[in-house]
Amino acid sequence: MIDKSINNVAEAVRDIPDGAVVLVGGFGTAGMPVELVDALIDQGARELTIVSNNAGNGEQGLAALIKARRVRRILCSFPRQADSHVFDELYRAGSIELEVVPQGNLACRLEAAGAGLGAIFTPTAYGTQLAEGKETRTIDGKHYVLEYPIHGDVALIKAHRGDRWGNLVYNKSARNFGPIMARAARCTIAQVNELVPLGALDPEAVVTPGIFVQRIVNLAAGQALAEGLA
């Protein structure tokens, strides 16, 4: 029997090494896998490269990981926000490297990684400073910039429900980067609010097929366990 489910977040992130490239789902706080990121802080991995749309909000999740000085480099589309003070301070102090990637290029570079493509030509950012020094090509009269895939060693994502084979469905706009990050990482760890029996997810409505998910953490089970111990 194959059971990808794990009952606690600490076990799920136990072997993420120093220097890993970690894809972190979420758009702002929607879809941010806060519990997995908290577990990664406790686990202690350092010198991480983080790929995420934002550079943390407030003091929790990704912001807390950055504040704990575990992140060497971050790739994101929109680091500067009203509540990104943790990142802002370290960036201004020169303590964290930033690569700003247009949101759609972030998406298609992750998709390219997941689909096994060597590179893509994207029209986004052509003629701007974000394309400076990059190879370009004109195809059918339109200008494109060569961009390379973003492969993750690990993806940490948040879904709504999943089963022990790793099939996932999401909740509303918390879906955002989850499905494309799941495909782009060698080891995708999904936290779910509910683990359901095989067959309970409508196969027509599965958003991320289990082949893209290596570990699934049932937060409800973790909670029940914690309450049982308390």
Next chain:
Amino acid sequence: MNRRSREELAARVALDIPEGAYVNLGIGLPTTVANFLPAGGDYFLHSENGLLGMGPAPAPGEEDPELINAGKQHVTLLPGGCYFHHGDSFAMIRGGHIDICVLGAFQVARNGDLANWHLGDPDAIPAVGGAMDLAVGARQVYVMMEHLTRTGESKIVERCTYPLTGIGCVKRIYTDLAVIDVTARGLEVRETVAGLTFEHLQSITAAPLIDGRQRSALA
């Protein structure tokens, strides 16, 4: 002259959005255009974080932290609306499936170059989001902005001095003073607000304008 208020400007942009259009409204002022689309019509509002058929803000107490728009504001989904991931969302944008995108701007150049993501301050933390994707991907890119900066400088320029978001991408500019099309002939003024002459508009605009008005002024 009858300078358009922010609400009047949003209402003016809304007039040019036909029912059935797939529309992305940028963060900030462009978002308010939704408030002026005729009630009862089917307008497909896209939000790049993964919504199509986006509805208005929820009633107080009904907010869902996992249902937000690109500006990270709480929103609702209309019946018939749907959710999707970022790959699909930016395929909609980059693949030319979005009919109209309305963006704010720091500057628009005579040739339609757009600068709206960065003021070039070396100390500023750059953040681009989906602006560059929308600029190159939407079929029609409309800009809505104040005609002048707070210090009175023209935001319509011969060449952008701020870092570019996209080149030659803007089709139409709505300001508090005028509606201007970016055409192969240059910047063609379609409307001016009541009490503003073409000559006056030209005198405060840092790029040559062509008088393409059907009427001398709009009420």
